Amino acid sequence: MKITLFIPCFVDQFYPQVGMGIVQVLERLGHSVDYPEAQTCCGQPAFNAGYWDEARAVAERQMTIFRDAEAVVIASGSCGAMVQVYYPELFRHHPREKEARTLAAKTFEFSDFLVSQLRVVDVGARFPARATFHDGCHALRELGLKKPPRQLLQHVRGLELVEMPEAETCCGFGGTFAVKFPMISTAMGEVKCSSIADTGAEYVISNDSSCLMQIRGILDRQGRSTKTLHLAEVLAQT
Amino acid sequence: MNAGAKEFNEAARRNTADLRQRDRIQKALAGYYLKREDYQNRFPDWAGARDLAAEIKREAINHLDRYLDEFASRLEARGTKVFWAPDGQAARDYIVGVARQHKVRSIIKSKSMTAEEIHLNDALEQAGFEVVESDLGEFIVQLRREPPYHIVFPAMHLTRQQISDLFHDRLGSEPTNNPEDLTMIARRIMRRKYCEADLGISGANFAIAETGMISITENEGNARLTTSLPKIHVALVGIEKVLPKLSDLALFLPMLATAGAGQPITCYNTLYGGPRQPGESDGPEEFHVVLLDNRRTELLADAEQRDALHCIRCGACLNVCPVFKNIGGHSYGTTYQGPIGSVITPHLRGLQDWKHLSQASSLCGACSQTCPVKIDLHHHLLHNRRYAVRLRPAPVENCLQAGLAFVMCRPRLYALAARLARIAQPLSRLVEGTVLDPLRAWTKTRSLPPMAVKSFHQLWQERKKS
Amino acid sequence: MTYREIILGRIREALKVVAPPPIFRNGAAGPSRLPAAPPLWLPSAGGTLGEQIELFRRNAEELKAGFFECANLSEAIQHVKELAVAGGWKKIGRHSGELTDALAQELGLPEVRTDGGYAVDDLESCDAGLTECEALVAQTGSVLVSAPSAGGRALSVLPPHHVVLARGSQMVPDLTAALQRVQKKFQDKFPSFLSFISGPSRTGDIERILVLGAHGPKKLTILLLP
Numbered sequence: 069m070k071i072t073l074f075i076p077c078f079v080d081q082f083y084p085q086v087g088m089g090i091v092q093v094l095e096r097l098g099h100s101v102d103y104p105e106a107q108t109c110c111g112q113p114a115f116n117a118g119y120w121d122e123a124r125a126v127a128e129r130q131m132t133i134f135r136d137a138e139a140v141v142i143a144s145g146s147c148g149a150m151v152q153v154y155y156p157e158l159f160r161h162h163p164r165e166k167e168a169r170t171l172a173a174k175t176f177e178f179s180d181f182l183v184s185q186l187r188v189v190d191v192g193a194r195f196p197a198r199a200t201f202h203d204g205c206h207a208l209r210e211l212g213l214k215k216p217p218r219q220l221l222q223h224v225r226g227l228e229l230v231e232m233p234e235a236e237t238c239c240g241f242g243g244t245f246a247v248k249f250p251m252i253s254t255a256m257g258e259v260k261c262s263s264i265a266d267t268g269a270e271y272v273i274s275n276d277s278s279c280l281m282q283i284r285g286i287l288d289r290q291g292r293s294t295k296t297l298h299l300a301e302v303l304a305q306t
Numbered sequence: 307m308n309a310g311a312k313e314f315n316e317a318a319r320r321n322t323a324d325l326r327q328r329d330r331i332q333k334a335l336a337g338y339y340l341k342r343e344d345y346q347n348r349f350p351d352w353a354g355a356r357d358l359a360a361e362i363k364r365e366a367i368n369h370l371d372r373y374l375d376e377f378a379s380r381l382e383a384r385g386t387k388v389f390w391a392p393d394g395q396a397a398r399d400y401i402v403g404v405a406r407q408h409k410v411r412s413i414i415k416s417k418s419m420t421a422e423e424i425h426l427n428d429a430l431e432q433a434g435f436e437v438v439e440s441d442l443g444e445f446i447v448q449l450r451r452e453p454p455y456h457i458v459f460p461a462m463h464l465t466r467q468q469i470s471d472l473f474h475d476r477l478g479s480e481p482t483n484n485p486e487d488l489t490m491i492a493r494r495i496m497r498r499k500y501c502e503a504d505l506g507i508s509g510a511n512f513a514i515a516e517t518g519m520i521s522i523t524e525n526e527g528n529a530r531l532t533t534s535l536p537k538i539h540v541a542l543v544g545i546e547k548v549l550p551k552l553s554d555l556a557l558f559l560p561m562l563a564t565a566g567a568g569q570p571i572t573c574y575n576t577l578y579g580g581p582r583q584p585g586e587s588d589g590p591e592e593f594h595v596v597l598l599d600n601r602r603t604e605l606l607a608d609a610e611q612r613d614a615l616h617c618i619r620c621g622a623c624l625n626v627c628p629v630f631k632n633i634g635g636h637s638y639g640t641t642y643q644g645p646i647g648s649v650i651t652p653h654l655r656g657l658q659d660w661k662h663l664s665q666a667s668s669l670c671g672a673c674s675q676t677c678p679v680k681i682d683l684h685h686h687l688l689h690n691r692r693y694a695v696r697l698r699p700a701p702v703e704n705c706l707q708a709g710l711a712f713v714m715c716r717p718r719l720y721a722l723a724a725r726l727a728r729i730a731q732p733l734s735r736l737v738e739g740t741v742l743d744p745l746r747a748w749t750k751t752r753s754l755p756p757m758a759v760k761s762f763h764q765l766w767q768e769r770k771k772s
Numbered sequence: 773m774t775y776r777e778i779i780l781g782r783i784r785e786a787l788k789v790v791a792p793p794p795i796f797r798n799g800a801a802g803p804s805r806l807p808a809a810p811p812l813w814l815p816s817a818g819g820t821l822g823e824q825i826e827l828f829r830r831n832a833e834e835l836k837a838g839f840f841e842c843a844n845l846s847e848a849i850q851h852v853k854e855l856a857v858a859g860g861w862k863k864i865g866r867h868s869g870e871l872t873d874a875l876a877q878e879l880g881l882p883e884v885r886t887d888g889g890y891a892v893d894d895l896e897s898c899d900a901g902l903t904e905c906e907a908l909v910a911q912t913g914s915v916l917v918s919a920p921s922a923g924g925r926a927l928s929v930l931p932p933h934h935v936v937l938a939r940g941s942q943m944v945p946d947l948t949a950a951l952q953r954v955q956k957k958f959q960d961k962f963p964s965f966l967s968f969i970s971g972p973s974r975t976g977d978i979e980r981i982l983v984l985g986a987h988g989p990k991k992l993t994i995l996l997l998p
Contacts, residue, residue, distance in 0.1 A: 120695075122710070237672075245666070245667065254751040
């Protein structure tokens with residue numbers, strides 16, 4: 069299968085190693101990976117803020133770029149939800165509605181792709197550490213992906229996965245919410261970080277880099293040593 | 307930013323800084339989660355129950371004219387006076403009119419968020435009537451002269467110590483740290499009021515069209531007493547409370563109890579179909595049902611968000627909302643708090659003044675996931691944001707968003723912008739956290755990661771070459 | 773135009789636009805199948821009377837209501853006498869009925885009869901209220917009362933101890949059956965008041981701590997006769 073990568077804008081600029089991790093894992097599993105370099109952003113920042121016309125303009129470009137892709141793997145739960153759940157909404161009654169639905173149907177968040185499409189739970193990874201998993205809200209609720217990340221992590225050699233009580237509670241990032249309502253966003257993040265600390269884990273793993281940016285941001289100010297890693301980075305370790 | 311949004315931000319700032327309060331709310335809700343999980347598991351198919359409940363409400367709301375008509379007609383056939391109130395003013399005027407007409411001296415009231423919504427108590431008090439809230443939580447916040455903190459648990463923000471002090475100050479009772487003793491203080495006062503009141507005002511949880519009855523759900527028994535002893539009973543009912551059939555209650559009563567309070571069923575679920583009928587030993591001589599629109603029909607007309615009228619006011623969405631848990635109920639500054647409040651308040655009270663509620667959310671979706679009638683709550687917040695942008699655009703954000711879209715549609719421009727950002731980043735580090743920092747909203751409380759030395763685009767290009 | 777016409781007009785106007793389907797993953801229109809027969813959304817209440825009684829007993833216990841299965845009326849009367857002594861009852865409220873008449877006679881306490889009306893203060897000072905009921909609901913441990921079967925609205929909620937006398941034939945499996953039963957019995961002539969009572973009165977309004985006897989009865993006792 070030829071797999072096409074969709075690397076969201078902030079993964080591109082802040083966490084490219086996440087994208088590289090996905091490439092490494094997929095190639096290790098024997099697949100070839102394509103990356104259309106004209107891609108930029110899924111359009112979610114505009115969409116979430118209510119600027120649907122602007123979001124549509126950006127989304128239309130991406131739809132064209134990925135038109136011929138067979139399977140699209142996207143490096144973030146929230147961007148995955150944008151394409152899979154919100155593109156059909158954004159293009160309802162629009163001439164390109166069918167195209168939006170087609171793209172939605174062939175796009176998958178990374179852990180979802182491995183487990184449900186490639187039917188793989190063991191990617192040959194090794195990462196001896198004590199870690200906990202943070203469920204990004206979009207992946208968890210919009211895409212229903214509670215199990216796949218955990219199934220994958222269970223097969224990582226040496227990894228001890230502990231669940232935190234507030235695993236499913238929002239970290240507080242929420243896109244522009246984080247800067248429009250910083251005090252609420254920070255309070256939510258503090259609840260999350262407290263729950264992480266309660267597990268005694270060395271690492272907190274997630275399938276959404278924006279969540280990790282928020283969590284890392286607060287852990288740093290709290291002087292906590294817990295490290296943050298994206299699921300793809302863990303699975304890339306051998 | 308309008309005044310309401312400023313107040314909201316101020317309140318949110320104040321309340322998120324109050325760590326003890328936040329802790330107290332978290333603890334108050336911890337027990338709820340466990341019990342609700344337990345009782346949900348008693349349903350062989352909770353997901354199926356939600357689907358069915360949503361279907362029943364969808365049927366009721368999408369044929370609201372027919373069911374309301376049936377409801378009103380059946381009530382009237384048995385001697386109930388039905389008043390259709392297009393807005394809060396009409397409802398207030400009618401109820402004050404009933405009180406005046408009967409020269410009422412004392413009014414007792416059971417819990418009604420609809421009455422809160424139209425500020426009924428204020429209208430009655432201004433007209434010279436004493437109104438006593440009989441629900442313990444409502445009684446407490448009434449004494450404190452503050453609005454309810456939560457639509458189901460009005461006093462959840464208070465400690466027993468605070469309540470003891472309040473009772474001591476306002477009622478002259480002995481201080482006590484025992485919740486049972488505090489409850490008994492209120493009970494003793496209330497018993498007098500039930501016996502003396504000549505008008506009882508209630509809300510309603512459901513309005514059954516098939517049999518022309520209202521259904522009231524409660525644990526304390528105060529609603530039953532409010533509606534048993536006084537000569538007149540006035541029930542204020544939002545038009546969206548309609549259920550088509552009596553048998554629908556067999557589903558909704560356990561679901562309301564489970565989702566709302568983590569109980570298998572609430573202590574009293576009472577059906578009222580008229581004033582005292584011939585042969586009955588007691589009950590009001592007059593029964594009035596006030597059907598309230600107050601812009602619900604506007605929400606109805608918004609077909610995309612019509613399902614917000616499915617709401618059974620269980621409060622589950624508040625209980626799971628991380629925003630609510632951190633800012634508390636009073637920060638919202640309006641009757642309906644939490645996710646449902648953030649969705650409907652812009653419709654019921656104006657988008658321009660209340661859009662900030664729909665914006666103050668991370669869209670985590672916990673609310674939609676938990677709603678027993680499957681309202682698409684967090685998606686409606688997105689819809690409201692879309693409306694807000696079209697309504698009266700904010701010039702700065704308009705430019706930013708237009709600029710962002712412009713850049714994102716042009717890969718070379720995007721790459722250039724990224725390069726410039728990399729150059730600017732060390733400079734921004736100099737002003738990080740200060741007034742000059744454009745990203746201060748983030749950097750005040752969180753560290754900002756550095757941009758990667760090479761973007762994924764660049765790494766990929768390098769890979770291709772090698 | 774009357775207000776009724778105005779509001780119904782607004783509704784009809786609003787409903788001219790059909791609601792779109794909710795947003796789901798991959799734009800699916802959402803679940804189309806509804807669950808099986810409505811009564812199956814809470815655990816089965818058991819086929820036999822014996823099973824239903826057992827379930828009712830368990831639920832009543834959880835709700836902190838007293839429940840006693842009595843072999844005959846004498847046993848029931850004995851139970852109530854014990855409650856009266858333990859509670860120091862000086863005056864009871866009751867209505868006229870096959871079971872309440874027999875019970876009241878044996879108790880021999882001063883009483884307030886609600887039939888045909890009563891003085892509120894008289895009822896308020898009663899130590900207990902004795903009533904019959906419409907049905908017992910096994911699935912939830914609830915007592916369904918109505919104005920005619922329980923002496924009006926206040927008798928079962930004002931005195932601090934509510935005692936219910938019921939017969940086995942009044943046990944129904946679940947809420948659906950209870951509602952069907954009253955619909956069948958009353959047809960169009962419903963009483964003005966019906967109530968499902970599930971345990972003694974309670975509140976959690978103070979720090980979410982459970983307190984019994986908030987406004988309604990602090991004690992609820994249900995006696996089941998054959």
